[in-house]
Amino acid sequence: MGTITPRENKDGSTSYKAQVRVRKGGKVLHQETKTFERRQAAQIWIKQREAALSHADGLKAALQENPSVKEMIKQYIAELGKPLDRTKKMILNQISGSTLGDIKAAQLESADIVGYMRTVDVAPSTRGHYLAHLSSVITLARPAWGYPVDASVVADARIALTRMGLVGRSKHRERRPTLDEMDRLMAEFGKVREGTPDSIPMQVLATFTIFSLRRISEICRLRWDDLDEDGCRVMVRDLKHPNTKVGNDTWVDLTPEALRIVKAQPRVDDRIFPYRALTASTAFTNAVQLLGIDDLHLNDLRHEGASRLSEMGWTIQRVAAVSGHRSWNTLKRYTHVRKVGDKYENWKWLDVIAPSPDYAMPES
Structure with missing residues (x-):
């Protein structure tokens, strides 16, 4: 016997979730669900499916077209038509290898999703990424391949997980370095570089992070042939975005300070900053710990850079042109910053790493 469950939509309308099950020996052998805008349509569908599944051939065909979550993920990756970024691929592979991956589409x-998510030991915001990536597979399975899976199961799971506090938005960090902290870090980076000339130039990378608003992974991918010096901009390959990263190539504006730093770099590689992002992050963390600076991350320098531009009176639109944000919502938290001028005006370290023609190096 099929069942119909009313569902209230966000717009106030009602949809109807129809479900049919075939049991054998007290166990569910096959299950199908489908959502309709009208109850009558749901009733007709139930009658049609029950009639088809009552015959051996109809049930056999339904079972053959009922792959597991793991198999749907495998087909999704194979037929997507574009490469997945590393994080999404890792999450989908993790789901495939779990008990959730063994569940059949119709069942x-x-x-099941809520139960799996409760076992994943990650932050609430990261669980949201798990749901989003699973949803991208599930929502494609019925219209693209005809698999008997109900796309609403992920949305229902998200509602439950959100109310349980297991899924939520990430908290914005508000940590900004003081000028004294930056001076101490820059001095330490200089000592390391002086003692080990082949070490990564953290003075350059930390300063460029502030003035460009770029992630260190993006900085280490910038290429000379993607630089438009006359237009004061550069192409950022695979710019991070909530929905996609691979192939998300975006032109971003360079602040005058960022362009000055770029022009000061030697052309020894196709990349402007030919270094490993992980090495830079580790070097920054080591310096912070050595100096006893509390709770400061390399990525916090991006927030510092955006705050600086807002304090200089830049509009959200203009800051977004530098940061590369498609939506201005993320940058709205900077609108409360009062125009107080440039915190880094006449900052000596910019002249140290990218000397201007009339700059004289300080005596040691």
Whole structure:
């Protein structure tokens, strides 16, 4: 016997979730669900499916077209038509290898997803990424391949997980370095570089992070042939975005200070900054710990850079042109910053790493 469950939509309308099950020996052998805008349509579908599944051939065909979550993920990756970024691929592979990956499409319920997510030891915001990547597979499975899976199971699971506090937005960090902290870090980076000339130039990378608003992974991918010096801009390959990263190539503006730093770099590689992002992050963390600076991350320098531009009176639109944000919502938290001028005006370290023609190096 099929069942119909009313569902209230966000716009106030009602949809109807129809479900049919085939049991054998007390176990669910096959299950199908489909959502309709009208109850009558749901009732007709139930009658049609029950009639088809009552015959051996109809049930056999349904079972053959009922792959597991793991198999749907494999087909999704194979037929997507574009490469997945490393994080999404890792998450989908993790789901495939779990008990959730063994559940058949027609038997998949929101409770299965909730149960799996409760076992994943990550931050609430990261669980949201798990749901988003799983949803991208599930929502494609029925219209693209005809698999009997109900796309609403992920949405229902998200509602439950959100109310349980297991899924939520990431918290914005507000940590900004003081000028004294930056001076101490720059001095330490200089000592390391002087003692080990082949070490990564953290003075350059830390300063460029502030003035460019770029992630260190993006900085280490910038290429000379993607630089438009006359237009004061550069192409950022695979710019991070909530929905996609691979192939998300975006032109971003360079602040005068950022362009000055770029022009000061030697052309020894196709990349402007030919270094490993992980090495830079580790070097920054080591310096922070050595100096006893509390809770400062390399990525906090991006926030510092955006705050600086806002304090200089830049509009959200203009800051977004530098940061590369498609949506201005992320940058709205800077609108409360009062125009107080340039915190880094006449900052000596910019002249140290990218000397201007009339700059004289300080005596040691």
